Amino acid sequence: MLNDIKILMKSLSDIDVRIMLCKSAFEWELLAKKYNALRDEIEAFCASGLPEDVSSALDKTRASLVQKKGELPPLDLSDFFK
C-alpha cells in the first residue's frame, strides 16, 4: 500500500517537473489529462479519504497547471468562432 502510494506520488512529481518544461498548449493538455487520470487513480486508491499530504500535493500540481496555462500564449479562439 505504502509502495503503491509512493509510485503514484512519484508520477505526480513527474508531472510537476514536466509542467515546468511545458511550452505549448498541446503539451499542457496532455499533462492536464495525465493529471486528471492520476487524480482519479489516487482517489480510487484512497477510497477512505485522501491523506493530507497527498491532497496538498494534488492541489499544488493543479495550481501549477493553472498557473502554467495562464502563462502560455492566450488560446486562439478563431476556430471557435467559425
Next chain:
Amino acid sequence: MGLIKNIGNAVKNEVRDYLLKIVEAEKEAPKQPEENVQKNAETKVEKSVPKVEEAPIIKDEKVQPEPVEEVEEVREKPRKKEIYPIANDLEFIRFSYKKNQDGVMIPKDLAELIKMLPLEEYACFVKLYCFALEQRKNYGYWGGTLKRRIGLDQLTTAEFEELGNNLMAYGLLLLEKLTENQKTFVLYVPFDEDTMVKLSTAKQPAKQPEKPAPKKAEKPAPKAAKPKPEPEEEETQHAEDIPGKPVEGMENDEMYKSYKTFVSLEIDKAKMRVGRANFDKIYMEAVKYIDKKYGFKVLSDSDKFKEYLTNYYISAFDIPTFENWKKSKG
C-alpha cells in the same frame, strides 16, 4: 607594448594607493569610538551623581522606547471602532465610460465628500477612481488582483479588506459577495450622462443596525419616486454583470453566427486596445477564474474552456450579450 606596460604600471600604483588608504582608514576607525566613549563617560561622571555606571544608563535608554510604542498602538485602535457614513442613500450605478478620459477629473461634489475620509481610505478611493477611469467602468472584482493593480501591493489582504469595509461603511463603495472567496465592488461616482453609459443599479445592502437611522426612516418617498427596476429585472441585470457567466439560449441560427463574428471582432479590437501584455494578464485572470468557478475539468476540456473564455471576454471587454445585441439590431 610600451604604452600598455605604462598603463599597467599606472593601474597598479592606483590600486596600491587605494588599498593603503583603506588600510589606514580601518586602523583609524576603531580608535574614534573608543575615544568618544571615554569622553562621554568622563562628562557623565562629571555631571551626574557618582553612583551611576555606564551599564544602567544604557539599560534605561533601551527601556524608554517601549512605553512610546504602547502609546502608538493605543492611538491607532480607536480609529477602527465606529465609522459613520459621510453620505447616505447614494445611488450606486454600474456604468462604463463612453470613451477614454484624458485626465483624472474628480467632480466637485465627489471631491467634497472624499475629503472627509481618513488618509488611507482617501488614498484607496482615489486609486480606485483612477482605476475605474483606466478600465472605463466603476465596478469589478475585489481581491488580490485589484489590490495589485491599484498599487496597494504592500498591504496585506486583511488590511485591504478592512479598507474596503471602511469605505463601504463611509458609504462610498459597495462590496457584494458572489461566493465565499469572491467579491465585486461598485465605486460611487456621480453619474454623468454625457460621459457615461448606465449599465445597472447596484443593490444597497441592508443597513447596519449600529448606525443611527432616524433620518433614513423619514425618507422613503424620494426613493420610491426614482424609477426603480423590479427585483427580478434587477437580478437579471446583476447576473449579466458577472464575468464569465455562461451565455444561455444561443440558438444555432444565422443571427447567432453573425453574433459570433461580431464577438470575434470585438475581442480582436479589445486585444489591440489593451495591448499584448495586458491581454495576457486578462487571459491569466480568465484561466484562474474559470478554474475556480467551474473546476479543473472545464479548464482541461478544450471546447468548454473556449466557451467559458469567450464569455469571460464578453464580460471583461463589455461586449454586448447575445440578447442585448439582438435587441440593438432590432
